[in-house]
Amino acid sequence: MIKELEKQIADTRAKLFEKLATLKNKKDILKSTELKSLYDEMKVIPNDHKASYGKLLNDLKNELTEASNEDNAGVDLEPIDVTAPADFNISLKDFPELLSSEKGSKNPITAEIDLLLDIFKTLGFSSIESPEIDNDYNMFSSLNFPEGHPARDDWDTFLTHEKDSKNKPFIAPAHTSTMQHRVLVSERAELEKGKPIAYVIPGRVFRNEDVDARHEHTFYQLEGIYVGKDITVANLLNILKVMFSKYFGKDIELKVQPFYFPFTEPSFELAVSCPFCDKKGCSVCSRSGWIELLGCGMVHPNVLEQAGINPAIYTGFAWGVGINRLVMIKYGIDEIRHFMTGNLEFLEQF
Ligand code: FA5
Numbered sequence: 001m002i003k004e005l006e007k008q009i010a011d012t013r014a015k016l017f018e019k020l021a022t023l024k025n026k027k028d029i030l031k032s033t034e035l036k037s038l039y040d041e042m043k044v045i046p047n048d049h050k051a052s053y054g055k056l057l058n059d060l061k062n063e064l065t066e067a068s069n070e071d072n073a074g075v076d077l078e079p080i081d082v083t084a085p086a087d088f089n090i091s092l093k094d095f096p097e098l099l100s101s102e103k104g105s106k107n108p109i110t111a112e113i114d115l116l117l118d119i120f121k122t123l124g125f126s127s128i129e130s131p132e133i134d135n136d137y138n139m140f141s142s143l144n145f146p147e148g149h150p151a152r153d154d155w156d157t158f159l160t161h162e163k164d165s166k167n168k169p170f171i172a173p174a175h176t177s178t179m180q181h182r183v184l185v186s187e188r189a190e191l192e193k194g195k196p197i198a199y200v201i202p203g204r205v206f207r208n209e210d211v212d213a214r215h216e217h218t219f220y221q222l223e224g225i226y227v228g229k230d231i232t233v234a235n236l237l238n239i240l241k242v243m244f245s246k247y248f249g250k251d252i253e254l255k256v257q258p259f260y261f262p263f264t265e266p267s268f269e270l271a272v273s274c275p276f277c278d279k280k281g282c283s284v285c286s287r288s289g290w291i292e293l294l295g296c297g298m299v300h301p302n303v304l305e306q307a308g309i310n311p312a313i314y315t316g317f318a319w320g321v322g323i324n325r326l327v328m329i330k331y332g333i334d335e336i337r338h339f340m341t342g343n344l345e346f347l348e349q350f
Helices: 002-022 026-031 033-041 047-069 108-122 150-154 176-192 233-248 301-306 323-331
Strands: 158-163 169-172 197-206 218-228 254-261 264-273 290-299 315-322
Touching (some): 002 047, 026 047, 033 047, 108 323, 176 301, 218 233, 233 254, 233 290, 233 315, 233 323, 264 315, 290 301, 290 323, 315 323
Antiparallel strands (some): 158 169, 197 218, 218 315, 290 315
16 A cells, blocks of 8 residues: 555655746745645555655655745756857947946056066066065075174064974065075076176065055065176166166156165165155155165175175176155155055056
8 A cells, every 4th residue: 555655645746846847936835735635645544654654745845845945946947068168249238337438457566667677678687576475595694694683673574484494484575685696696607608697676575664655564676686797886876877767757856875785885875856845845755855766786795705606706786676666756646555555546547
């Protein structure tokens, strides 16, 4: 007898699922007369079959409940072939938002880095980007900061918990000078064949800095390094003059003063007259009338030696310019923090 009951449930099940596919409100299937009459059978079947019949009925009810919970239960959906090629016949007119005149563009920093690299390409410089995580050797030791030297404390670096093979933390580079040693080592052989080393290196740098209108904790620098024979400070100042006149397309007032960096000797700091206040003093130039734009100098003999280059034969210069500040001066932006905010009103001006 249980076989007959099983068949009855199986037949009704098929009908119920057919019906479910046609129902608007899928939950109605649970109140259907077909299901009800299966339950009514319970009253008349012999006691020794009640348990197995009850279980089959319960399973069916659960199945129906689950199917009625799914929005598209029973509806025949066309399967999606995710590997199919895209339909390029779709008309753009169907997507008016794609035809709007608002288009994305390069961030001003990226655009100006491209421009600077183009300028230096015409002057025969190659380029390479600096990494965003580096080690103690490239940040300090290779640049003539001896272990434990107080000059290391002038650089407010961010360190990682992770340690390198020498058990020193990795460093988020505080300047693009971390690339000097790498470039000197990789180009040394060509230098010895008579080809001067001429590189520019753009990169994002990080400092544990108190931020204000002119100081960011994360900003961009463009490093330059040139090494050859008989290179002097005059060559350095000449290259910087060419860079500024090509970049700004006009004359700007420059001030060079002696400075100290462990990796250059002599070292200089270069500032431009503040275009926001005409040297009267404002919040952008910290009331000094000048905006510090770059540090530079003649590559220290110890830095050359550390890279296996003989300082008795070769000399060179290097500089590191703050790109955000260059762009601020070019476009009259009085607040460095605008670059990092992702504020569309600001970015849409470029
Ligand atoms: C340096 O970073 C040296 N590595 C530069 C250098 C390279 C010297 C090669 C000699 C040879 P300094 O800390 O002064 O130097 O930074 C260079 C430039 O980066 C500054 O002149 C300024 O334009 C920019 N800069 C520095 N700190 C910030 C900051 N917090 N926010 C925005 N720009 C900054």
